[in-house]
Amino acid sequence: MHQYDLIVVGSGPAGRRAAIQAAKLDKKVLVVEQGRRVGGVSVHTGTIPSKTLRETALNLSGWRERGFYGRSYRVKQEISAEDLRRRLLITLDHEVDVLEHQFARNRVQHIRGKASFVSKDTMQIAKDDDEIVQVSAKSILLAVGTRPYRPTSIPFDGKTVLDSDELLEVHSIPRSIVVIGAGVIGIEYATIFSALDAAVTVIDPKPALLDFIDKEIVEDFTYQLRDRNMKLLLGQKAEKVEHLPGGKVCVSVDTGRKIIADMVLYAAGRVGATDTLNLPAAGLDADSRGRLRVNPETFETSVPGIYAAGDVVGFPSLASTSMEQGRIAARVAVGAIAKEPQKYFPYGIYAVPEISTCGLTEEEMKERGIPYECGIARFRETSRGHIMGLDSGLLKLIFSLKTRRLLGVHVVGEGATELVHIGQAVLNLKGTVEYFVENTFNYPTLAEAYKIAGLDAWNRMGEKPRDETSSETVNLTDNATPTTVETKITTEKKKASLK
Ligand SMILES: Cc1cc2nc3c(=O)[nH]c(=O)nc-3n(C[C@H](O)[C@H](O)[C@H](O)COP(=O)(O)OP(=O)(O)OC[C@H]3O[C@@H](n4cnc5c(N)ncnc54)[C@H](O)[C@@H]3O)c2cc1C
Numbered sequence: 001m002h003q004y005d006l007i008v009v010g011s012g013p014a015g016r017r018a019a020i021q022a023a024k025l026d027k028k029v030l031v032v033e034q035g036r037r038v039g040g041v042s043v044h045t046g047t048i049p050s051k052t053l054r055e056t057a058l059n060l061s062g063w064r065e066r067g068f069y070g071r072s073y074r075v076k077q078e079i080s081a082e083d084l085r086r087r088l089l090i091t092l093d094h095e096v097d098v099l100e101h102q103f104a105r106n107r108v109q110h111i112r113g114k115a116s117f118v119s120k121d122t123m124q125i126a127k128d129d130d131e132i133v134q135v136s137a138k139s140i141l142l143a144v145g146t147r148p149y150r151p152t153s154i155p156f157d158g159k160t161v162l163d164s165d166e167l168l169e170v171h172s173i174p175r176s177i178v179v180i181g182a183g184v185i186g187i188e189y190a191t192i193f194s195a196l197d198a199a200v201t202v203i204d205p206k207p208a209l210l211d212f213i214d215k216e217i218v219e220d221f222t223y224q225l226r227d228r229n230m231k232l233l234l235g236q237k238a239e240k241v242e243h244l245p246g247g248k249v250c251v252s253v254d255t256g257r258k259i260i261a262d263m264v265l266y267a268a269g270r271v272g273a274t275d276t277l278n279l280p281a282a283g284l285d286a287d288s289r290g291r292l293r294v295n296p297e298t299f300e301t302s303v304p305g306i307y308a309a310g311d312v313v314g315f316p317s318l319a320s321t322s323m324e325q326g327r328i329a330a331r332v333a334v335g336a337i338a339k340e341p342q343k344y345f346p347y348g349i350y351a352v353p354e355i356s357t358c359g360l361t362e363e364e365m366k367e368r369g370i371p372y373e374c375g376i377a378r379f380r381e382t383s384r385g386h387i388m389g390l391d392s393g394l395l396k397l398i399f400s401l402k403t404r405r406l407l408g409v410h411v412v413g414e415g416a417t418e419l420v421h422i423g424q425a426v427l428n429l430k431g432t433v434e435y436f437v438e439n440t441f442n443y444p445t446l447a448e449a450y451k452i453a454g455l456d457a458w459n460r461m462g463e464k465p466r467d468e469t470s471s472e473t474v475n476l477t478d479n480a481t482p483t484t485v486e487t488k489i490t491t492e493k494k495k496a497s498l499k
């Protein structure tokens with residue numbers, strides 16, 4: 001039987017990062033992946049395909065140019081499912097190629113097959129050709145991810161009633177679609193289809209959309225969706241889904257409403273892929289949604305030597321955080337020093353328009369009783385916004401009145417998922433409102449919104465108390481001359497040379 005330092009089950013973001021981290025520490029690592037190709041949900045059915053689809057839809061529909069040329073503007077008149085799939089396949093091939101190369105040059109071994117426990121340090125791998133291989137390791141990391149929740153009451157057929165995995169295989173773009181579930185997956189796909197001119201209805205029993213996002217941002221977002229005729233049936237439950245003769249589908253809602261559409265996307269959550277791992281053989285068990293409990297600092301399960309990371313441990317279930325969890329778990333597993341994950345990470349929702357957020361929401365500031373001030377900038381106030389023809393987009397910064405520190409950054413609109421990182425850096429480096437007021441930003445950029453929002457808050461917060469300002473004069477020179485003095489001398493020299 002082959003013996004390893006670390007066996008990683010799953011090659012998604014958590015598994016790949018963990019495997020490469022352990023290999024960099026000279027450990028013998030095996031990755032087991034049951035899928036045809038490495039990359040996990042992230043590469044094959046989740047993050048990358050949905051983001052590629054979004055990009056293709058926005059490019060071909062001419063979405064970003066409509067601010068100038070009107071709502072009827074199109075780059076390609078008839079967009080087909082084939083147009084969307086072509087770019088997807090090229091992107092996925094590239095992702096897999098990069099990952100396989102990373103495994104090869106770091107000497108990470110990988111094997112295709114389904115892993116399950118024999119005991120707490122031994123796994124068996126069922127390969128496609130029915131061969132069974134046994135392997136054991138000092139540590140095992142479960143990075144098995146999740147799969148769509150598929151209740152038996154929903155008549156999935158892979159063509160007109162689908163989950164988010166099956167959606168990538170559709171042969172035609174529906175003219176109308178009902179999305180059941182207004183979580184991140186449901187909302188991203190609903191808005192992508194709306195950008196492709198499908199008539200979209202979203203149903204969710206929760207009374208509000210994306211309740212973990214700052215309310216003002218969600219209100220702006222919701223206004224934009226309604227403005228383009230998306231139907232949001234919130235606080236309402238989809239009770240029944242039926243196929244109709246002729247190929248249409250009917251969704252009955254608990255209010256008595258019946259919606260007939262070409263397609264139904266069922267996106268009401270995901271479950272941990274732990275049912276085939278034979279967890280009892282290792283002394284482990286999962287919760288009712290198939291998820292594993294771990295120590296949030298080390299990612300070790302209740303069984304010493306067995307770790308879990310990524311979506312299988314639940315919130316926040318992001319590719320970005322999964323990678324970081326995998327890296328930390330691997331370091332702990334092989335005995336290297338590891339720090340717990342950063343408290344404030346960004347959340348990016350690639351809907352149309354994008355939303356991104358980091359830190360505390362205004363609602364959380366109120367709940368915690370922290371006195372605060374907000375600064376707001378609308379993208380249409382920026383010159384870059386004019387150039388791009390943006391009539392929407394909003395950046396909101398939240399500062400503590402006591403410490404003047406940035407505690408929350410929230411963005412909706414074009415480029416939100418990139419822009420958020422400026423705020424994230426200032427927030428995690430404990431920067432204050434003065435950062436935005438005193439620094440120069442490239443012009444014209446959307447990042448200038450930070451300057452505008454910073455000034456907006458600063459105007460209401462007032463000047464920083466004088467004594468604190470003088471004690472914090474920044475020294476940017478090597479020879480310990482304070483910059484303020486240096487500036488004065490330079491100015492005087494210039495004056496003299498002009499005389
Ligand atoms: C539609 C969609 C869009 C998303 N968009 C984003 C986004 O924009 N940004 C973001 O940060 N996150 C996004 N996510 C979430 C992101 O995809 C996940 O957080 C991420 O993939 C989780 O990574 P993971 O390592 O936990 O496992 P996964 O990526 O889920 O991979 C797990 C792998 O384990 C394998 N496996 C499972 N069981 C076994 C077994 N017994 N033996 C062998 N192999 C096994 C599976 O085949 C799979 O390949 C999205 C998800 C979906 C579904």
Ligand SMILES: NC(=O)c1ccc[n+]([C@@H]2O[C@H](COP(=O)([O-])OP(=O)(O)OC[C@H]3O[C@@H](n4cnc5c(N)ncnc54)[C@H](O)[C@@H]3O)[C@@H](O)[C@H]2O)c1
Binds near residue numbers: 180181238
């Ligand atoms: N951009 C991103 O970062 C991104 C994108 C997609 C997914 N993800 C991750 O993937 C995970 C899964 O996303 P998700 O959207 O599937 O799950 P979710 O659990 O976040 O959302 C499911 C939604 O379905 C609703 N729902 C439940 N039962 C319902 C019913 N019977 N009828 C109608 N609605 C019902 C819930 O109220 C909820 O709003 C998330 O945790 C998310 O973090 C991230």
